[in-house]
Amino acid sequence: MAEASPRPGETPVIELRNVSKTFGEVRSLSDINFAVYPGEIVGLLGDNGAGKSTLVKTVMGFHKPDAGGDVFFKGEKIDDWSVARARGLGIETVYQERALCEKQPIWRNMFMGREPRTAWGLLDVKKMREESARLMSEHMGFTSAAVHPDNVVTTMSGGEKQGVAITRALYFDAQLVILDEPTMGLSLTETKKTLDFVSNIKKAGKSAIFIDHNIFHVYPVVDRLYVLDRGKVAGVYDKSEISMEELIDRLYRVARTGTLE
Amino acid sequence: MSDAKPKNNRVAPPSFLRRYGSQLGIIGVGLVMWLGFVIAAPTVFMNTFIYVAFAQTTPQFGIIALALTFVVITGEIDLSFPSIMALGTAIFCLAVTHGLAWPFALVLGLLTGAACGWVNGILVSWLNIPSLVITIGTSFLFRGLELVIMNGTGVPLTAEMYPGLHALLRESYFGVPVQTLWMLALLGVTWLLLNRTRFGAHVFLVGDNPTSARLMGIDAVSVKTRAFMLTGVIGVFAGLMTSVYGYYFWPTTGDGFLLNTIASVFLGGTSVFGGTGSVIGSFVASYIIGAINAGIVSAGINAFYTQLCFGLVIVISVVLQTIIDRKIRRQSITGR
Numbered sequence: 001m002a003e004a005s006p007r008p009g010e011t012p013v014i015e016l017r018n019v020s021k022t023f024g025e026v027r028s029l030s031d032i033n034f035a036v037y038p039g040e041i042v043g044l045l046g047d048n049g050a051g052k053s054t055l056v057k058t059v060m061g062f063h064k065p066d067a068g069g070d071v072f073f074k075g076e077k078i079d080d081w082s083v084a085r086a087r088g089l090g091i092e093t094v095y096q097e098r099a100l101c102e103k104q105p106i107w108r109n110m111f112m113g114r115e116p117r118t119a120w121g122l123l124d125v126k127k128m129r130e131e132s133a134r135l136m137s138e139h140m141g142f143t144s145a146a147v148h149p150d151n152v153v154t155t156m157s158g159g160e161k162q163g164v165a166i167t168r169a170l171y172f173d174a175q176l177v178i179l180d181e182p183t184m185g186l187s188l189t190e191t192k193k194t195l196d197f198v199s200n201i202k203k204a205g206k207s208a209i210f211i212d213h214n215i216f217h218v219y220p221v222v223d224r225l226y227v228l229d230r231g232k233v234a235g236v237y238d239k240s241e242i243s244m245e246e247l248i249d250r251l252y253r254v255a256r257t258g259t260l261e
Numbered sequence: 262m263s264d265a266k267p268k269n270n271r272v273a274p275p276s277f278l279r280r281y282g283s284q285l286g287i288i289g290v291g292l293v294m295w296l297g298f299v300i301a302a303p304t305v306f307m308n309t310f311i312y313v314a315f316a317q318t319t320p321q322f323g324i325i326a327l328a329l330t331f332v333v334i335t336g337e338i339d340l341s342f343p344s345i346m347a348l349g350t351a352i353f354c355l356a357v358t359h360g361l362a363w364p365f366a367l368v369l370g371l372l373t374g375a376a377c378g379w380v381n382g383i384l385v386s387w388l389n390i391p392s393l394v395i396t397i398g399t400s401f402l403f404r405g406l407e408l409v410i411m412n413g414t415g416v417p418l419t420a421e422m423y424p425g426l427h428a429l430l431r432e433s434y435f436g437v438p439v440q441t442l443w444m445l446a447l448l449g450v451t452w453l454l455l456n457r458t459r460f461g462a463h464v465f466l467v468g469d470n471p472t473s474a475r476l477m478g479i480d481a482v483s484v485k486t487r488a489f490m491l492t493g494v495i496g497v498f499a500g501l502m503t504s505v506y507g508y509y510f511w512p513t514t515g516d517g518f519l520l521n522t523i524a525s526v527f528l529g530g531t532s533v534f535g536g537t538g539s540v541i542g543s544f545v546a547s548y549i550i551g552a553i554n555a556g557i558v559s560a561g562i563n564a565f566y567t568q569l570c571f572g573l574v575i576v577i578s579v580v581l582q583t584i585i586d587r588k589i590r591r592q593s594i595t596g597r
C-alpha cells in the first residue's frame with residue numbers, strides 16, 4: 001500500500017520501503033511502507049502477532065529486511081543497517097522485553113553498548129556511576145533506599161526496570177525514540193509518567209514511534225497512526241482524520257475481517 | 262526487609278558483603294587451608310622452599326584460569342585449551358628447530374593459540390554450537406594435529422640452548438619465581454581488560470543476557486570469539502612455561518591441566534550460568550588448588566589423598582558459596 005507523503009517536501013527521519021521479513025516459513029511482515037517525520041509521534045496499533053515488534057526490530061537494525069526491502073535514514077539508503085549503526089545515528093528503543101541484563105548493576109545497563117571511556121581508552125566507571133545516580137534521581141524520580149547505581153537490576157520492581165530502560169533511551173539525545181509497549185505491567189502513576197515522557201519527546205522536537213495495546217494511551221499523544229494487521233499496513237491515519245470512536249470501531253473490524261472498510 | 266529510609270533521601274549502596282561476598286569467601290578458604298597446613302607440618306610450611314615450589318608450578322595452569330574466566334563469564338566453556346597448549350608449543354618447537362630465533366617462534370606459537378581460539382569462538386558464537394560439545398571436538402582436533410606434525414616426539418628446551426627463554430619463563434627475580442611474576446602481571450592485565458574496557462563490559466553483558474546485549478547493539482559473536490582467542494593465546498604461553506620448566510616439550514603437554522584449571526575458575530566464584538565472575542577469584546583459587554597439591558605431600562600425608570582433598574575443598578567451597586550467595590539474595594537454600 002503505497003501512498004503520498006503526508007508532508008510533501010519533508011524527508012522522513014526513518015523510512016522503510018517495501019520491507020518484508022520472513023522467518024523460515026512464517027512471513028511476519030509483507031511489503032511494509034513506513035515513515036516517521038521529524039518532530040512527529042507515530043502510533044503503531046495492531047493485534048497480537050500483527051508484526052509490531054518485528055517492524056520495530058527491523059527499524060532498529062536487529063532484523064535484516066528480506067531482499068527487495070530498503071531502509072532509508074534521512075533520505076539516504078543504508079545497506080548495512082545494524083543496531084550499532086542505528087544507535088550511532090540517534091535511534092533508541094525501549095523494548096517490550098526491556099533488554100536489560102538483570103545480574104548487572106544499574107550503571108552497566110544504563111550505558112550498555114555505549115560505555116564512555118577516558119582519554120586513555122579505559123572505561124570511565126566513575127562517570128557511569130555518577131551519571132546513573134544523577135539520571136535516576138532527576139529523570140526517574142527514584143527515592144527508594146533500595147535503588148543505588150550499584151544495585152543489580154534483578155532486585156528492582158517492574159516500574160523501576162522500565163524506568164531504567166526509558167531513561168537509557170532518552171539519555172543519549174536520540175532523534176527518534178521507539179517505545180514498544182512501554183506501559184505493560186506498570187502501575188497507574190508509572191503509566192502516567194511514561195505517557196508524559198512521550199509528550200516531552202515531541203516538545204523537544206524529536207520523533208517517536210509509540211506502540212501500545214491500549215488505544216486510550218496511544219490516541220491522545222500521537223500525530224499519525226499506522227494500523228498493522230497480519231504483517232501488512234492495513235491503514236494510515238492522521239489524527240485529524242479520525243476520532244477515537246471511529247478508530248476503535250475499525251480496529252474491531254480489522255481484527256474480525258482483515259479489512260478496515 | 263525493614264531498612265529505614267536514610268534521612269537525606271540519599272540512596273544506599275548494596276552492602277560490601279553482597280558485592281564482594283564470594284571473593285571474600287574464597288580468600289577465607291585459602292587462609293583457613295594455609296593455617297591447617299602450617300599446623301599440620303610447621304617445619305615445612307614455615308620454610309620458604311615450599312612456597313618457591315608452588316610459586317613456580319601454580320601459574321602454569323593459573324594463568325589459563327585467568328583467561329578462561331572470560332569465556333566462562335560469557336556463558337561458555339573451553340575444554341580444548343590443553344590441546345592448544347600443546348599445539349602452540351609444538352609450533353614454537355618446530356620453528357626454533359628450523360632455525361628461527363626464539364622470540365619470533367614465540368610470536369608464531371602465540372598466533373597459533375589465537376587461531377585455535379578463533380576457530381573455537383566462531384564455531385560456538387557464529388554457528389551457535391554449544392561450547393561444551395564442540396570444544397571436545399576441537400580438543401581432539403588440535404591434539405591430533407600436534408601429534409601428527411610432531412610425529413609423537415618431544416623436543417629438548419634446555420637453558421644452554423635457550424638462555425633468553427629461560428630468563429623469561431623459568432628464573433627467579435628478587436627471590437620470586439618469574440612464573441608468579443607473570444601470574445601477577447597477567448592478573449593486572451586481565452583485571453583491567455575485564456573491568457575497565459568495553460570488551461570486558463560486553464563480556465559480562467553477553468554472558469548475562471545475549472538477546473538484550475544484541476538488542477542494544479553489542480556484537481556477541483565478536484565478544485565471545487575474542488574471549489576464546491584470549492584463552493588460546495594465554496594457553497600457549499602456559500604451554501611454553503610448563504615445557505621450559507621441565508626443560509623438555511612433551512607431546513602430551515597439557516594432560517592433567519583441564520580439571521585443575523576449570524576447578525580454579527569455578528572455585529573462584531565465577532558462575533557457570535554466565536554474567537558474573539572475577540579474575541581475582543580465579544587467581545586466589547588457583548593458588549589454593551596449587552597449595553593442596555604441594556601441601557598434602559609436604560604435610561606427610563599419603564599422596565593418594567590429594568584428589569580426595571581436592572574434591573572436599575572444591576565441593577564444600579562451591580556449596581558454601583552458593584548458599585551464601587542465596588542468603589545474601591534472601592532466597593531459600595535451594596534457590597526455589
